[in-house]
Amino acid sequence: MTNITLKRIAEILGISVATASKALKDYPDISKETKRKVRALAKDLDYKPNSFAQSLRNRESCIIGLIAPEIVHHFFASIIKGVIDKAEEKGYLVITLQSGESYETEKKQLQLLLEKNVDGILISLSDRTINYDHIADVIEKGTPVVLYDKISKLLECSKVIIDDRKAAYDATKYLIDTGCKNIAHIRGPLKPQTTIDRFMGYKNALKDHGLEFRDELVFETKNLTYEDGYEVADTIMDSGAEIDGLFAFTDLLATGAMVRLTERGIKVPDDISIMGFSNWFLTRITTPTLSTVDQPGYEMGEKAFELLYNEIQNKKLKKPVQKEIIRVRTEVIARNSTKPVIVKKG
Amino acid sequence: MTNITLKRIAEILGISVATASKALKDYPDISKETKRKVRALAKDLDYKPNSFAQSLRNRESCIIGLIAPEIVHHFFASIIKGVIDKAEEKGYLVITLQSGESYETEKKQLQLLLEKNVDGILISLSDRTINYDHIADVIEKGTPVVLYDKISKLLECSKVIIDDRKAAYDATKYLIDTGCKNIAHIRGPLKPQTTIDRFMGYKNALKDHGLEFRDELVFETKNLTYEDGYEVADTIMDSGAEIDGLFAFTDLLATGAMVRLTERGIKVPDDISIMGFSNWFLTRITTPTLSTVDQPGYEMGEKAFELLYNEIQNKKLKKPVQKEIIRVRTEVIARNSTKPVIVKKG
DNA sequence: ATATTCACCGAAATCGATTTCGGTGACTAT
DNA sequence: ATAGTCACCGAAATCGATTTCGGTGAATAT
Numbered sequence: 018m019t020n021i022t023l024k025r026i027a028e029i030l031g032i033s034v035a036t037a038s039k040a041l042k043d044y045p046d047i048s049k050e051t052k053r054k055v056r057a058l059a060k061d062l063d064y065k066p067n068s069f070a071q072s073l074r075n076r077e078s079c080i081i082g083l084i085a086p087e088i089v090h091h092f093f094a095s096i097i098k099g100v101i102d103k104a105e106e107k108g109y110l111v112i113t114l115q116s117g118e119s120y121e122t123e124k125k126q127l128q129l130l131l132e133k134n135v136d137g138i139l140i141s142l143s144d145r146t147i148n149y150d151h152i153a154d155v156i157e158k159g160t161p162v163v164l165y166d167k168i169s170k171l172l173e174c175s176k177v178i179i180d181d182r183k184a185a186y187d188a189t190k191y192l193i194d195t196g197c198k199n200i201a202h203i204r205g206p207l208k209p210q211t212t213i214d215r216f217m218g219y220k221n222a223l224k225d226h227g228l229e230f231r232d233e234l235v236f237e238t239k240n241l242t243y244e245d246g247y248e249v250a251d252t253i254m255d256s257g258a259e260i261d262g263l264f265a266f267t268d269l270l271a272t273g274a275m276v277r278l279t280e281r282g283i284k285v286p287d288d289i290s291i292m293g294f295s296n297w298f299l300t301r302i303t304t305p306t307l308s309t310v311d312q313p314g315y316e317m318g319e320k321a322f323e324l325l326y327n328e329i330q331n332k333k334l335k336k337p338v339q340k341e342i343i344r345v346r347t348e349v350i351a352r353n354s355t356k357p358v359i360v361k362k363g
Numbered sequence: 364m365t366n367i368t369l370k371r372i373a374e375i376l377g378i379s380v381a382t383a384s385k386a387l388k389d390y391p392d393i394s395k396e397t398k399r400k401v402r403a404l405a406k407d408l409d410y411k412p413n414s415f416a417q418s419l420r421n422r423e424s425c426i427i428g429l430i431a432p433e434i435v436h437h438f439f440a441s442i443i444k445g446v447i448d449k450a451e452e453k454g455y456l457v458i459t460l461q462s463g464e465s466y467e468t469e470k471k472q473l474q475l476l477l478e479k480n481v482d483g484i485l486i487s488l489s490d491r492t493i494n495y496d497h498i499a500d501v502i503e504k505g506t507p508v509v510l511y512d513k514i515s516k517l518l519e520c521s522k523v524i525i526d527d528r529k530a531a532y533d534a535t536k537y538l539i540d541t542g543c544k545n546i547a548h549i550r551g552p553l554k555p556q557t558t559i560d561r562f563m564g565y566k567n568a569l570k571d572h573g574l575e576f577r578d579e580l581v582f583e584t585k586n587l588t589y590e591d592g593y594e595v596a597d598t599i600m601d602s603g604a605e606i607d608g609l610f611a612f613t614d615l616l617a618t619g620a621m622v623r624l625t626e627r628g629i630k631v632p633d634d635i636s637i638m639g640f641s642n643w644f645l646t647r648i649t650t651p652t653l654s655t656v657d658q659p660g661y662e663m664g665e666k667a668f669e670l671l672y673n674e675i676q677n678k679k680l681k682k683p684v685q686k687e688i689i690r691v692r693t694e695v696i697a698r699n700s701t702k703p704v705i706v707k708k709g
Numbered sequence: 710a711t712a713t714t715c716a717c718c719g720a721a722a723t724c725g726a727t728t729t730c731g732g733t734g735a736c737t738a739t
Numbered sequence: 740a741t742a743g744t745c746a747c748c749g750a751a752a753t754c755g756a757t758t759t760c761g762g763t764g765a766a767t768a769t
Contacts, residue, residue, distance in 0.1 A: 022755055033719045038757060046717060068480050069424070070755035073415035073724045080458070080479070088444045094435040101434070101461060110479060112426070112456045115447060133426070133456060134414050243648065272648055302589065302618055304650035368725055379749045384727060392747060416725035419754045 082130030084140040091297040099318020116143045137161035161328035165321040175324040184347040185218025195356040197262030201234040204266040246273020268293035291354040305353035428476030430486040437643040445664020483507040483671045507674035511667040521670040530693040531564025541702040543608030547580040550612040592619020614639035636701040651699035
């Protein structure tokens with residue numbers, strides 16, 4: 018099972034390896050006749066250039082690395098899909114790794130990708146990452162890096178994010194527009210930037226619409242799971258807080274809370290309106306269906322790859338890379354866990 | 364920004380490249396002192412061997428390819444995660460591609476992976492793949508291939524699957540054990556092996572328990588989506604068939620049907636029991652929660668990689684590869700869309 | 710007849726790491 | 740003193756594709 022190499026093609030045709038190579042690459046100093054023969058034989062033998070040799074010579078692998086905190090996750094899976102599709106379109110393949118929200122793992126993954134000489138890296142920071150030197154190092158050493166979704170303002174590189182503050186503002190405003198006066202917020206720990214931003218959006222929306230921000234209406238969970246949402250609903254009920262609206266950091270939290278509130282006799286949305294975040298598939302099949310904020314993962318993935326692709330190309334051409342921050346649009350999706358918007362009287 | 368190569372290390376230490384290489388690889392014919400110096404300097408300069416050069420020389424990339432029909436999909440995402448985790452454990456990275464259930468794309472993806480000289484390929488056939496020559500070719504040319512989930516009996520290679528027939532049998536039997544007498548089946552077109560096997564399991568369970576198989580209780584949908592489930596529920600209702608049990612090919616179909624049936628006044632499970640398939644996350648949050656068959660994706664991914672890994676190793680050692688078929692266990696998960704099991708009188 | 714141009718082709722270096730095989734010098738055995 | 744042993748090291752080939760740079764022979768120009 019000997020592989021077909023240029024050398025073999027050259028031998029068969031009685032020409033040199035150089036000529037064979039140039040024939041396939043359409044160099045002008047090779048006769049049409051020779052080109053024809055080389056190409057015909059290459060096709061015949063199903064010649065495939067050895068990618069290692071090419072990469073070694075050309076110093077590029079046409080492979081990028083993609084690190085996500087989690088793969089079994091509707092939003093991240095959508096992003097990954099967007100990245101892979103766009104990458105394939107441009108002739109790149111994608112090695113995917115998951116940090117599992119661990120800083121140590123994230124560092125290790127990064128090394129693995131560098132060792133494989135990927136042409137660039139897309140990474141979403143783990144929630145537990147608080148030091149960014151490992152990323153800064155990679156950038157400094159010259160490998161293009163683009164951050165998506167979970168980013169840090171401290172890192173100088175291109176980024177793709179949603180405008181969390183605006184998205185949360187819109188979501189909260191929607192609850193207000195539908196008549197809610199006492200809106201609670203469920204979120205995780207205030208570490209990741211997204212958590213901070215959505216929290217700010219929530220607060221700003223309250224303020225801008227004459228509602229007082231009350232600390233006792235903010236409920237923090239350890240994680241962002243369905244179970245945490247379920248449990249925090251009990252906490253909310255038992256706290257005695259009288260609320261008529263609930264804006265959760267994720268659909269999962271919202272769904273967990275909604276299920277528990279319903280179990281305890283609360284009518285959604287009549288007693289309490291609930292707004293999730295992300296527009297996961299599950300929001301369409303809960304009872305009632307969950308109002309949420311659409312976060313276009315696929316598009317984010319595409320955009321992230323495009324930024325990375327540009328950096329890679331610019332690097333090859335030795336052109337200066339300009340860092341860019343793309344904010345993709347979000348949209349409130351009104352479903353049945355919120356009341357209809359109150360039409361203001363003209 | 365010159366890269367650190369063995370050559371540079373050798374130059375600095377005044378030794379040859381060969382010696383440097385052997386020092387790092389702990390060859391016995393290099394003195395302890397030299398090894399110490401080389402290693403110290405390598406660490407100092409953060410030397411990373413050029414993976415292309417290594418791959419070119421050693422004829423292995425330590426990268427495998429993974430083709431799935433879809434990534435934004437709980438089950439496949441779980442498998443992918445299992446593969447990636449296990450692969451990383453063994454020093455392999457994974458390039459993921461998605462066929463989007465297209466035969467043409469699947470063929471193209473396969474070529475892309477071969478061009479990148481991956482050490483092996485894991486693939487789940489697209490539903491529209493009816494010719495297997497492209498896979499057989501790869502196997503014949505010597506690249507290890509392992510099929511998972513969507514397989515073909517016509518291909519001679521290792522496979523990881525669930526025992527669909529048994530799983531469907533168990534699911535149907537569960538419905539029977541809970542008192543159902545007229546059990547309908549919703550499924551997609553009879554192309555993929557899984558569809559055939561689950562259908563057979565359903566039929567066998569009916570037969571073994573004295574229930575007549577009736578063709579008019581089998582409903583075929585074009586796709587396997589939530590929407591198709593929703594629509595087919597209308598078809599079922601309008602067909603006038605009197606059923607008290609429903610076994611769907613997937614959780615999505617089951618959920619869609621359940622929502623529609625509920626909308627039309629059917630009580631689940633009192634009027635009709637519903638059983639899904641796959642144990643996706645969403646089954647825990649539907650109303651009522653959906654009984655289903657657990658299909659351990661993560662474990663399948665792990666097993667699939669292990670099989671592939673063994674083949675790769677055996678290939679390196681020129682040992683004969685024995686094809687193996689692993690069937691991972693499934694389990695009926697009883698939730699609230701089915702009635703409790705009727706206890707037989709002793 | 711010599712110079713110039715042009716169309717083609719190939720030797721060889723290069724990318725980095727690996728590995729075989731043949732050294733060299735020091736030391737021991739006889 | 741000579742052969743033999745041992746510890747250690749390096750030149751060079753190899754993996755396969757790319758690309759520079761220097762050819763060669765034929766045709767054209769003067």
